[in-house]
Amino acid sequence: DGGxxxxxxxxxxxxxxxxxxxxxxxxxxxxxYWYRQDPGQGLRLIYYSQIxxxxxxxxxxxxxxVSREKKESFPLTVTSAQKNPTAFYLxxxxxxxxxxxxxxxxxxxxxxxx
Amino acid sequence: xxxxxxHNHHVIxxxxxxxxxxxxxxxxGTVNLFWYVQYxxxxxxxxxxYFSGDPLVKGIKGxxxxxxxxxxxxxxxxxxVQWSDTAEYFCAVGGSSASKIIFGSGTRLSIRP
Numbered sequence: 103d104g105g106x107x108x109x110x111x112x113x114x115x116x117x118x119x120x121x122x123x124x125x126x127x128x129x130x131x132x133x134x135y136w137y138r139q140d141p142g143q144g145l146r147l148i149y150y151s152q153i154x155x156x157x158x159x160x161x162x163x164x165x166x167x168v169s170r171e172k173k174e175s176f177p178l179t180v181t182s183a184q185k186n187p188t189a190f191y192l193x194x195x196x197x198x199x200x201x202x203x204x205x206x207x208x209x210x211x212x213x214x215x216x
Numbered sequence: 217x218x219x220x221x222x223h224n225h226h227v228i229x230x231x232x233x234x235x236x237x238x239x240x241x242x243x244x245g246t247v248n249l250f251w252y253v254q255y256x257x258x259x260x261x262x263x264x265x266y267f268s269g270d271p272l273v274k275g276i277k278g279x280x281x282x283x284x285x286x287x288x289x290x291x292x293x294x295x296x297v298q299w300s301d302t303a304e305y306f307c308a309v310g311g312s313s314a315s316k317i318i319f320g321s322g323t324r325l326s327i328r329p
Contacts, residue, residue: 142322144220144319145319150315160316203315209259
């Protein structure tokens with residue numbers, strides 16, 4: 103089955119620790135995205151990558167880092183510099199260049215920082 | 217600035233009622249418009265999309281939306297809702313050649329059985 107997997111589903115970390123969230127896709131999509139979802143605020147873009155070895159900051163990149171070494175993978179690291187990391191994190195992918203830019207989403211990771 | 221506004225934060229309806237969720241956007245140039253739905257415990261999934269042609273688009277599960285360019289709106293409608301439509305609905309906008317899309321804050325829909 104083609105799709106996007108995110109692991110783990112739930113993640114607990116102590117304050118001050120870095121944590122890495124996994125995102126893998128087998129849809130052969132060029133572009134990948136990380137969003138943060140908070141109640142009443144919708145989805146806010148953290149980082150996105152349109153091609154391997156390249157990525158751009160989104161609207162709320164501070165305190166986060168990413169890498170894109172493989173087309174299939176786009177891990178997100180939540181660093182200790184992120185002031186309010188507890189949230190639901192969604193990964194998505196798409197193929198830019200189509201007439202429209204539909205994004206496909208993974209199941210999400212709920213991060214709780216204690 | 218590019219933005220999407222969903223004015224209804226929480227809508228509560230009875231089964232068989234008609235639904236209209238508002239979505240207004242601010243975006244320069246040609247737009248692609250989307251409605252995504254997030255059912256409880258499930259992935260965010262595409263409900264419908266507009267990128268060109270007929271401004272009235274039909275999606276899955278009996279939903280439709282109308283693109284009114286002069287009003288910068290893309291409201292979602294369904295003539296008769298079911299309990300299974302309980303979900304959060306997100307409007308989104310992107311440029312025709314852009315990679316990014318911008319999401320609204322979402323509307324939570326609760327259906328009374």
